[in-house]
Amino acid sequence: MTDYLPPLPGSAQDETRELRPKFDASGLIAAIAQDAETGEVLMLAWMNAEALARTLESGRATYWSRSRGEIWVKGDTSGNTQEVIEVRVDCDQDAVLLKVRQTGGACHTGRESCFYRIAQAGGLSLADGGEAG
């Protein structure tokens, strides 16, 4: 099941109770994963229609890997799975927010979150927890 209803025009899209994801020209939608307990933002990834449908059906975060060009069930290789507690869509439905229970680190570097560096005028510095895990 990867056939979604099309987006509605204007504010109708903001208020509809129907799932009408707005995929970009590459057929993708941005997906933010947030730790359901701590609120920490863990990563940003991408979903195509199939990844979104499989996430909703399975309760396991499933993305589209742009680099590998394939569906990617988070943790299938690393063991660092994401159990999906809640899925939210934004106003125009071109972004998805997953509240997840994360096993192990979300980042491929071994860190808890991909957002481990703080940007300032002079460059980047490591935030707490920014050492590779």
Next chain:
Amino acid sequence: MTDYLPPLPGSAQDETRELRPKFDASGLIAAIAQDAETGEVLMLAWMNAEALARTLESGRATYWSRSRGEIWVKGDTSGNTQEVIEVRVDCDQDAVLLKVRQTGGACHTGRESCFYRIAQAGGLSLADGGEAG
């Protein structure tokens, strides 16, 4: 100042302490805004190099409006500004996380967050705070 260093290959990009944002084919990078106090994810927007530089310099969240094709200082029209407390970049530097102090609602619908609807098999339902503000 909108000339950034180019991304580095492979894991060097993950570990560098230099800001080397990886813009997409349209020259954009995804930017997540998160309430610095509550941890609530407020919105997902886009930045070009100029918007990122202005955000870092001014401490006011500044995006690129894809629909209007222009730089957009959040709150300049609505008054609902975002004071930037911290900027983070992710491992490959193709996404930015802003921790902000939000004035008023972050969403153009008047709601606190753009992510006010929960997606389930049967469609969407309003989360707490999902009534238009």
